Each structure stands twice: as structure tokens, then as C-alpha cells.
Amino acid sequence: MALLEVRDLSVVFRSRGHQRTGEQPVAAVDGVSFDVAPGQTVGLVGESGCGKSVTAMSIMGLLPKRGNQVTGSARFDGTELLSLSDRQMRDRRGRDLGMVFQDPLSSLNPVVPIGLQVTEVLERHQGTPRKQAAMEAAELLDKVGIPDPRRRLSEYPHQLSGGMRQRALIAIALACRPRLLIADEPTTALDVTIQAQILALLAELVRDTGTALIMITHDLGVVAGLCDEVNVLYAGRVVERAKRHDLFAAPRHPYTHGLLSSIPRLDSPRGERLVPIKGSVADNIPWQNGCAFAPRCPNAIDTCVEVTPEMAVDPLVSRRLLRCHNPVTATQREALT
Amino acid sequence: MTARTDKIDELAQRAAESDAGVSLAAAAWRRLRRNPVFLVGAGIVVLFVVLAILSPLLAAHDPADPMLGDQVVRARNEIPPPQPGHPLGGDQVGRDLLSRLLVGAQQTLLVGVLATLIGLAGGLVLGTLAGALSGWVDTVVMRAVDVMLSIPGLLLAVSIGALFAQPNQYTVILAVAIVQIPVFARLLRGSMLAQRHSDHVLAARALGVRQRAIVFRHMLPNSLGPVIVQATLVLAIAIIEAAGLSFLGLGNPDDRLPEWGQMLGQAQNVIDSHPQLAFWPAGCIIVVALGFTLVGESLREALDPKSRR
Numbered sequence: 001m002a003l004l005e006v007r008d009l010s011v012v013f014r015s016r017g018h019q020r021t022g023e024q025p026v027a028a029v030d031g032v033s034f035d036v037a038p039g040q041t042v043g044l045v046g047e048s049g050c051g052k053s054v055t056a057m058s059i060m061g062l063l064p065k066r067g068n069q070v071t072g073s074a075r076f077d078g079t080e081l082l083s084l085s086d087r088q089m090r091d092r093r094g095r096d097l098g099m100v101f102q103d104p105l106s107s108l109n110p111v112v113p114i115g116l117q118v119t120e121v122l123e124r125h126q127g128t129p130r131k132q133a134a135m136e137a138a139e140l141l142d143k144v145g146i147p148d149p150r151r152r153l154s155e156y157p158h159q160l161s162g163g164m165r166q167r168a169l170i171a172i173a174l175a176c177r178p179r180l181l182i183a184d185e186p187t188t189a190l191d192v193t194i195q196a197q198i199l200a201l202l203a204e205l206v207r208d209t210g211t212a213l214i215m216i217t218h219d220l221g222v223v224a225g226l227c228d229e230v231n232v233l234y235a236g237r238v239v240e241r242a243k244r245h246d247l248f249a250a251p252r253h254p255y256t257h258g259l260l261s262s263i264p265r266l267d268s269p270r271g272e273r274l275v276p277i278k279g280s281v282a283d284n285i286p287w288q289n290g291c292a293f294a295p296r297c298p299n300a301i302d303t304c305v306e307v308t309p310e311m312a313v314d315p316l317v318s319r320r321l322l323r324c325h326n327p328v329t330a331t332q333r334e335a336l337t
Numbered sequence: 338m339t340a341r342t343d344k345i346d347e348l349a350q351r352a353a354e355s356d357a358g359v360s361l362a363a364a365a366w367r368r369l370r371r372n373p374v375f376l377v378g379a380g381i382v383v384l385f386v387v388l389a390i391l392s393p394l395l396a397a398h399d400p401a402d403p404m405l406g407d408q409v410v411r412a413r414n415e416i417p418p419p420q421p422g423h424p425l426g427g428d429q430v431g432r433d434l435l436s437r438l439l440v441g442a443q444q445t446l447l448v449g450v451l452a453t454l455i456g457l458a459g460g461l462v463l464g465t466l467a468g469a470l471s472g473w474v475d476t477v478v479m480r481a482v483d484v485m486l487s488i489p490g491l492l493l494a495v496s497i498g499a500l501f502a503q504p505n506q507y508t509v510i511l512a513v514a515i516v517q518i519p520v521f522a523r524l525l526r527g528s529m530l531a532q533r534h535s536d537h538v539l540a541a542r543a544l545g546v547r548q549r550a551i552v553f554r555h556m557l558p559n560s561l562g563p564v565i566v567q568a569t570l571v572l573a574i575a576i577i578e579a580a581g582l583s584f585l586g587l588g589n590p591d592d593r594l595p596e597w598g599q600m601l602g603q604a605q606n607v608i609d610s611h612p613q614l615a616f617w618p619a620g621c622i623i624v625v626a627l628g629f630t631l632v633g634e635s636l637r638e639a640l641d642p643k644s645r646r
Contacts, residue, residue: 060543062539062542062543090545090547091545092545093542093543093544093545094543094544094545094546095545098543098544099540099543099544101536101539101540101543103536106535106536106537107536107537107539107540108537108540109537109541109554109555109558109559110537110559111558111559112554112555112558120544120546120550120554121544121545121546124544124545124546124547124550125545169540172544173543173544
């Protein structure tokens with residue numbers, strides 16, 4: 001039983017006066033569906049502008065009302081989040097749904113001590129008295145591995161290191177034990193060593209508390225370490241969904257394959273060149289006229305620019321959904337790596 | 338070997354000290370303390386504030402008592418020259434000039450500070466409303482502010498001051514304060530808008546924090562820096578504008594309680610023969626205004642994120 005069921009979620013950006021100027025509304029997210037079960041970690045992976053952050057923001061109800069049209073469904077434990085009122089959504093955020101952002105320094109209020117930022121959530125959602133909230137805050141900071149938590153309570157964000165700040169943010173997001181945590185690129189702004197620590201912390205928290213985790217990242221290393229299931233997004237649509245091991249062992253969508261081959265590997269032969277994905281997101285064609293990835297795809301065939309590919313069970317590997325006319329075959333993978 | 342560990346200890350010590358600040362304010366203070374511009378400005382301000390506070394004790398004579406009146410000869414345009422007990426001499430009716438300047442410091446600073454505080458309070462209310470609510474409230478408030486800003490400050494203050502049938506020091510304060518309101522309102526609204534789209538406000542919203550708490554705990558405190566700097570600069574302007582109003586006769590008509598602008602206004606009749614009567618109050622206004630401006634500018638520098646380490 002899934003905790004969060006996202007079905008056919010679409011977000012359309014409308015610039016003001018688009019009808020007058022004839023400007024086409026942009027679909028940032030275009031019919032995304034996925035499930036997250038308690039204790040499960042689901043990855044949303046893709047390059048900048050593929051719609052992964054917008055997906056998260058629309059589930060959290062954080063997109064500005066003006067200029068954005070959100071359609072589809074996001075059911076959280078049976079409740080349709082998209083139809084909740086602002087007030088109801090505000091009561092859910094921080095209590096049932098937590099979110100951790102990319103830049104830990106700018107995501108903390110610079111003029112408020114860390115302790116108050118933790119107790120603020122506790123007071124808001126649980127009505128915890130201030131004194132008791134401070135005790136709980138110290139415990140929370142301790143739980144996320146901040147040494148000497150009592151002293152840290154009275155310190156300001158700029159006095160903490162980057163890793164500490166991200167730990168503090170995670171503590172704040174988890175203060176009310178939300179059942180779903182969305183982490184939007186939580187390690188991007190951190191050093192590699194700190195990244196590993198933060199990922200280990202998140203994995204531990206998911207294991208201990210049974211929190212469902214949506215991991216948004218462009219970093220396949222993060223995916224490899226943490227996610228049970230991975231959704232690869234391209235131009236607002238999911239193009240491939242697979243269990244983590246299946247995905248890494250045998251990427252089927254040319255985009256996934258491209259992502260994986262553009263990462264340097266320690267075990268590849270000396271002097272081997274990296275294979276980047278050609279072009280940029282700007283080269284996309286609209287999904288209506290075929291596959292958006294076709295202009296950049298090494299596997300593109302004529303069908304790709306004529307017929308929009310549908311999400312379907314992979315004919316070769318079951319347990320996997322794929323949106324592609326001409327997937328990468330084992331022989332191709334051999335040839336490249 | 339020991340030399341190197343010593344060196345490392347010293348560096349660690351220095352790093353610890355440089356990060357020992359409790360808050361952003363403490364860090365700004367550390368930068369200010371080393372800034373000569375701030376030291377000069379603060380020296381001037383502190384000096385005049387102390388003089389103003391202690392003026393009832395320091396003034397040797399009653400500023401309203403024409404004790405040197407017998408030395409005033411209107412026909413020959415003579416006023417009392419500097420003499421023992423009266424280092425600056427007397428004014429055109431024979432009152433001790435130094436005592437009037439000292440007591441005048443109190444009045445002038447009081448007018449400046451009160452006008453700034455009232456203007457600041459009004460600006461905070463309007464700016465917070467506009468920045469927090471946006472929409473039509475923002476539009477209405479900001480257009481009103483634009484209208485007020487389109488009129489030169491001193492001219493607006495004179496117009497407001499002229500509305501009162503019986504001008505006194507409070508009408509001066511009010512007139513000068515009203516002129517400062519739009520300045521603060523616009524500044525605060527601007528920095529509130531920047532805060533509204535900041536990551537930490539988004540993070541607070543993602544935690545379900547209520548709108549009121551977001552405005553007062555997250556947006557407003559982070560928007561106050563530039564407003565505080567502006568307040569010190571406005572102090573200088575307020576003193577000059579209040580003096581201007583008094584000079585034009587829109588101030589307190591009762592000259593038993595002296596004020597620099599008023600002294601300057603009264604001196605203009607005899608400025609050809611006795612420029613010292615204008616020189617002293619004018620000099621005091623200039624120096625105090627300079628002091629506040631220097632403090633304001635160095636504060637701005639210290640709080641500017643670009644100048645931070």
C-alpha cells in the first residue's frame with residue numbers, strides 16, 4: 001500500500017497575458033506518476049529543468065498559485081493533496097510532509113538561532129511548550145549527529161559548518177516525524193565527504209522511522225547509494241522506472257544510458273573517453289510530436305520524431321517501465337563500455 | 338618543530354576569534370570598531386549627545402535671560418562681545434550665546450531623534466503592510482509613497498508645517514517625521530520583497546509556518562538592516578530639515594527655549610555686522626549632521642553583505 005500515489009501530475013507555467021502574445025504555455029511537469037511506500041526511497045533523477053523540483057513543489061503545495069496550473073492527482077494516505085485548501089495544506093506541511101532543500105545556508109533563517117528554528121515547528125504543529133520543545137530540539141540535533149547539541153541551540157546558522165547546517169535542516173524537517181520526506185538535492189552544496197555522511201544519515205533515518213523518502217537529484221551516485229526505485233525524468237515526463245540495481249546494471253532508455261556513460265568510472269580502461277549526451281535540454285521537441293529526447297538521442301529512428309512513445313513494460317526486462325521506441329540493447333552497452 | 342606548532346596554534350586561535358561572534362550584529366560591530374570613519378562620526382555624535390544631556394548643568398547662564406542687555410545698543414548695531422564669563426559673547430538681545438547653543442543642542446537633537454523615530458515607526462507599518470500583503474494593498478500604499486517622494490523633502494515638510502495654525506516644536510517634529518515615512522516604507526518594502534522569495538522563507542513555508550510568523554519572524558527581522566542604516570542617515574536630514582523649518586519661522590515661536598535653526602533664523606537680520614551669531618548654530622548643525630552621516634555610512638558598509646569576509 002503506497003503512502004503517496006502520484007498520478008498523471010502536470011504543472012503548466014503560464015506567463016501573464018500568454019493568450020494575447022500567443023505564447024505557448026510551458027508544461028514543466030507532464031503527466032508524472034509514481035508511488036512511494038513507507039520506508040521506501042524513491043529517486044527522481046534528471047538534468048536541470050526536467051521538472052523534478054517542480055514535481056516536489058507541487059506535491060508540497062509550494063508553487064505560487066498565480067501562473068501555475070497543477071492538474072492530476074497526488075494522494076497522500078488516501079487524501080488528495082492537490083484539492084486541500086491553503087490552510088489544510090499548511091497544517092500538513094512540516095507535520096506529515098517534510099522537505100529538505102538544496103542550499104543549507106540560505107534555507108536557514110540567518111537571524112534566528114538554530115534552536116528556535118527547530119522549536120518553531122514543534123510549537124506550530126504539536127503545541128509543545130517552549131521549554132519542552134527546547135529539550136526535544138536538543139535530542140533531535142543529537143539524533144542527526146550534531147555534537148554538543150545544547151550549545152548549538154543558541155548558535156546562528158553562519159556559525160555552523162555546511163554539513164552541520166544540512167543536519168540541522170534535516171532535524172527541523174523531521175521534528176514532527178513526517179511520514180513523507182522530500183529531499184531536493186540535499187547534498188549538492190556539500191563536500192563529497194560530507195555528502196556521504198548526509199546520505200548515510202538519511203538512509204539511517206528512513207530505516208529507523210519508516211519514513212518514505214523522495215530523493216530528488218541529478219547525481220546518479222546519490223541514487224546508487226540510497227534509492228530503492230528510480231524514476232528518470234526527461235522534459236517533464238518519466239522515461240524509465242526501474243529498481244536501482246536493474247537500472248545501473250542495464251539502463252534501457254538511451255537517456256539513462258547517456259547519463260551513466262557520462263560519469264567517469266574507476267574501473268574503466270585508461271585513456272577511455274567519457275561519452276557526453278549531445279546538445280542540451282533546449283534542443284527538445286514537444287512530446288506531442290514524438291520523443292522529446294529524439295534530437296539528442298544516438299538511438300533515434302524515424303518513428304521517434306513521428307510517434308510519441310508511451311510508458312510501457314519493458315519487453316526484455318520485466319519490473320521495468322520504459323518510454324522508448326528503440327531502447328539500448330545489451331550489445332550496444334557492450335560496445336560502449 | 339615547536340615554532341611550527343606555535344604558529345598553528347596562533348592561526349587556530351585567530352580563526353576561532355574571527356568566528357567567535359555571536360551574531361551578525363557582533364560581526365558588524367567588530368568591523369565598525371576598526372573603521373576610522375565610524376570612530377570620528379561616533380565621537381561627534383557621542384560628544385553632542387553628552388553635551389545635550391548635560392546642558393542644564395553645563396550652561397552657566399539661563400538661556401532666556403537677557404543679562405547682557407545693557408551692552409546691546411540698537412542704534413549703533415552693537416551686541417555684547419566675548420568677555421569673561423561669556424566666552425562667545427551675547428546675542429542680539431543680550432542672552433549668553435554659549436548657554437543658548439548648549440540648551441539648543443538638547444532641543445535640536447530631540448527634534449531630530451523624535452522625528453526619525455516617528456518616521457521610522459510609520460515607515461515600518463506601511464512597509465510591512467505593503468511587503469507582506471502585496472496585491473492591491475501594496476499598490477495603494479506604494480502609489481501614495483510615490484506621490485510623497487515626488488515632492489522634495491524640505492518643501493513637503495514646509496508645506497505640512499504651514500498647515501498648523503500655531504507652530505510649535507511638536508508640529509516641527511510631526512512635519513519632518515511625515516516626510517521620512519515614505520523613505521522608510523519604500524526601503525522596507527523592497528527588502529521584504531527580496532526576503533519573500535528567499536530560500537529560508539520557502540523553507541519556513543515548507544514547514545507549514547503560519548503567514549504571520551513568516552512575516553514577523555522570518556521576513557521582517559531580515560529586512561531591518563538597511564532600514565537601520567537609513568535611520569542614522571535620516572537623523573542628519575531630520576535635524577537639517579527641522580532647523581530649516583525653524584529658520585523659516587515655522588518652528589517654536591517661543592525663543593526662550595533655543596533651537597539651532599531658530600537661532601540661525603534670528604541671526605539673519607544682523608548677519609552683515611555679526612556673522613558669529615549665524616556661524617555658531619550653523620556650524621553645530623553641520624557638524625552634528627556630518628557625525629550622523631559618517632555613522633550611517635560606516636554602518637551601511639559594515640552591514641553590507643559584500644564587505645563580509
